[in-house]
Amino acid sequence: MGSLIPCLDLNLIPDYSIAVTPKSEPKLEPLDEELYFSTPNPISNSDPNPDPNSDVIQEFSPVSDITGEESDVFSQYYRISQLFQSVFARKLPQHSDLTVVDPNSLAIVPQPEETGVSAAVLNYKKHSRSAEMIRVSTLAVEDARYFRNLVRTTRMLYDSLRIFSSLEDESGRTIGKRMRGDLRAASLMKSRGLWLNRDKRIIGSIPGIYVGDVFFFRMELCVIGLHGQPQAGIDYVSASQSSNGEPIATSIVVSGGYEDDEDAGDEIIYTGQGGQDRQLARQCVHQKLEGGNLALERSKYYGIEIRVIRGFKYERSITSKIYVYDGLYRIVDCWFDVGKSGFGVYKYRLVRMADQPEMGSAVLKFAGNLRTKPLAARPSGYLSLDISKGRETLPVLLFNDIDSDQEPLLFEYLPKPVFPPYAFQQLGNNFGCDCVSGCSSGCFCAQRNGGEFPYDRNGILLMGKPLILECGSFCCCPPTCQNRVTQKGVKHRLEVFRSRETGWGVRSLDLIPAGSFICEYTGVVLAREQVALFTMNGDSLVYPSRFPKKWVEWGDLSQVFSEFMRPAYPSIPPLNFAVDVSTMRNVACYFSHSSSPNVMVQYVLYDHLNILYPHLMLFAMENIPPLRELSLDYGVADDWGGKLAICN
Missing domain, CATH: 2.30.280.10 (SRA-YDG)
Structure with missing residues (x-):
């Protein structure tokens, strides 16, 4: 030391x-x-x-x-x-x-x-x-x-x-x-x-x-x-x-x-x-x-x-x-x-x-120039000004001034995960709020989250939870509802870039405040039986169950309040599915792996009610300056800056 x-x-x-x-x-x-x-x-x-x-x-x-x-x-x-x-x-x-x-x-x-x-x-x-x-x-x-x-x-x-x-x-x-x-x-x-x-x-x-x-x-x-x-x-x-x-x-x-x-x-x-x-x-x-x-x-x-x-x-x-x-x-x-x-x-x-x-x-200052005139700020190195091809709310840039690698262009961009059809089985019509003009703290969806919405009025995550239930297709509230943060898409300009240290990585052109939603981790969701067949030829999957529970750190007030109890509701069982990103993926698949990450995974449901298949939503754990690489703990051994082979 x-x-x-x-x-x-x-x-x-x-x-x-x-x-x-x-x-x-x-x-x-x-x-x-x-x-x-x-x-x-x-x-x-x-x-x-x-x-x-x-x-x-x-x-x-x-x-x-x-x-x-x-x-x-x-x-x-x-x-x-x-x-x-x-x-x-x-x-x-x-x-x-x-x-x-x-x-x-x-x-x-x-x-x-x-x-x-x-x-x-x-x-x-x-x-x-x-x-x-x-x-x-x-x-x-x-x-x-x-x-x-x-x-x-x-x-x-x-x-x-x-x-x-x-x-x-x-x-x-x-x-x-x-x-x-x-x-x-x-x-x-x-x-x-x-x-x-x-x-x-x-x-x-x-x-x-x-x-x-x-x-x-x-x-x-x-x-x-x-x-x-x-x-x-x-x-x-x-x-x-x-x-x-x-x-x-x-x-x-x-x-x-x-x-x-x-x-x-x-x-x-x-x-x-x-x-x-x-x-x-x-x-x-x-x-x-x-x-x-x-x-x-x-x-x-x-x-x-x-x-x-x-x-x-x-x-x-x-x-x-x-x-x-x-x-x-x-x-x-x-x-x-x-x-x-x-x-x-x-x-x-x-x-x-x-x-x-x-x-x-x-x-x-340089990031500000990139946001408005990327080609003027960087005359060379851009392989694409939007690898999502308009599927994200903001363009996702692709930059490489290191070598000739263009790997991210070889994959189909997937803005939302592909869940098994049975994940969307309807359980009735009484699982959403009836807030026509806007949700309040006493509405049905607030009660499902323990009595309060999980976000403040700026969309900042208040406290990590085992599961967040956003207003969704079952609800009557408008798209501007305070409880619809992650389903509105990315709010920060992201760039996939080539690095000599970590291979492909992701950084933002915007300043990302702590607690802000960044993007979803997408791919083809495979059930347990499919995973067994898929791994017969080698394991190239991402396992959500391996993500450490970093969400417990966000909003933990136990050091100040001895009476503080970490949220335990809504709870979910152990996750037995895997995400295949070998052919279809999004920008999240290029996040660097670190056991000391600046991004965490928060499980969210909004378009279906099956708690066995939550969405993998990524939130900032700290104020992330522009052009600083985004990192995520995949739950595997690392050297504090390694990468998953599947994503590189």
């Missing part, structure tokens, strides 16, 4: 006589939304002495009794909502500045002797970050896989909490005043000690986080330890925590918020913090060499690499903005200059370090 080594190149000598360096206003991100819905931030953005390591999250204000319908005993969502409520009832009494007057009503009032910020903000000191700085040496494959899985599961938990928290707000069951779902999710995870990389301050690359990883929320950067400031643009170890009394910067967020910033990709002119009028987005006073500004200067002096995260508006984001990790930079120069507004500013020239993957922000 790769070792964790102390960051000794700072020549740090403890000197406890050095006074704490004064701190200036953090470099805030003007393009970010306000963190709170209904009340002003109790910690003013103009506070001249913020704590750069406090990462305070505002918690709930005094609350009233819970409202809303609570009669649906079958509702999985209602049960999760109750877990949200009960955890805050237990958590708040742990803090000296709050008292639970009536545990049943969950009414909370401040202690008489506590006023102001301390009565509104919960600062979890027990989970504060360490100041011990280390670097992580090169990791072995198994170690890299472990840390990647750790980051993925943490992000899945964060996404699940965020989604359920947002749904709770929509339903009217929110405790007290509204708080954004991303903030509440981060708060819950922090209170459980689930934030990553808190016990050590990692200098440079963080294990399990890849260059090009995409995030929709600033708080997620804090949760995984990539950038520890919810709003400030410079993250650093403060002088009071550093062993030699000097602040050291570790990461920055570049979002174009300061008028003197210049971003050329591999080279950045970054403006220091402080002295900006946020409303006018310009400097109004001179900056000082203190706090984050001094930390950047000291990082230049000691040669400390800086993690750079770019934040920018992105129309395909669920929040209209995204954050992309673009790798490591070094500060090669810093100086004091007169800015565009006539006030003094500190500037830092950062240059991207060599031998790193391509910047994620550059890949996003």
Whole structure:
């Protein structure tokens, strides 16, 4: 396993006589939304002495009794909502500045002797970050896989909490005043000690986080330890925590918020913090060499690499903005200059370090060009602009600039699986909803799924289940129904491509949010007896029963709620069929195999009721950036990047 080594190149000598360096206003991100819905931030953005390591999250204000319908005993969502409520009832009494007057009503009032910020903000000191700085040496494959899985599961938990928290707000069951779902999710995870990389301050690359990883929320950067400031643009170890009394910067967020910033990709002119009028987005006073500004200067002096995260508006984001990790930079120069507004500013020239993957922000821009003008962006290499020949809702491209292989053109494209005829045996006419204008949470199909629909209004999977029952041919609801996600076809532009490492693979030209439907795994479905005959001449089939139950990881809240129970309904028996893709197949057959995949299989029924033959629907387990290869765990031994022979 790769070792964790102390960051000794700072020549740090403890000197406890050095006074704490004064701190200036953090470099805030003007393009970010306000963190709170209904009340002003109790910690003013103009506070001249913020704590750069406090990462305070505002918690709930005094609350009233819970409202809303609570009669649906079958509702999985209602049960999760109750877990949200009960955890805050237990958590708040742990803090000296709050008292639970009536545990049943969950009414909370401040202690008489506590006023102001301390009565509104919960600062979890027990989970504060360490100041011990280390670097992580090169990791072995198994170690890299472990840390990647750790980051993925943490992000899945964060996404699940965020989604359920947002749904709770929509339903009217929110405790007290509204708080954004991303903030509440981060708060819950922090209170459980689930934030990553808190016990050590990692200098440079963080294990399990890849260059090009995409995030929709600033708080997620804090949760995984990539950038520890919810709003400030410079993250650093403060002088009071550093062993030699000097602040050291570790990461920055570049979002174009300061008028003197210049971003050329591999080279950045970054403006220091402080002295900006946020409303006018310009400097109004001179900056000082203190706090984050001094930390950047000291990082230049000691040669400390800086993690750079770019934040920018992105129309395909669920929040209209995204954050992309673009790798490591070094500060090669810093100086004091007169800015565009006539006030003094500190500037830092950062240059991207060599031998790193391509910047994620550059890949996003290139993918945008491919979506609109693929032949202009790539003049050569395309074998087909749509191997589905119009059978999918979006074209599926075929690209090969490696060799002369054209294998995917030899197969008939199959947009939907071919099931045995007896799978469609009708069981009566009382197996669908009668929602003519649109489905509601109390309709028949919702009850069949345990009381709630499995998707939110954006089509994001809320929680993995043994089986999802979508509205289908038995139902009266329109095609726009919220419970018809997978049968509407692909929503992302997919490309089959040739790779030197993995043979044929699949990538998306779009950013795929975690929990999104990607496509169906299709082929000719063979019953058990047919499988026995087919394999007499060699086994070349895909067995759904071998797919690991990755769905149990999506929406698993057991780390936060001890009462959480994984969904067990609707249940299905062991699957005894196989999928033959030797002559007819679709784009899913070219997904790479990995035991640490970014795609999972979710069983779904919608056009028939035979639970022995569910559809194999593929969902994203994480935010998948454009042009990153899609991978699936087929349940066979692998070398973390192998391929199934049948698909290559």
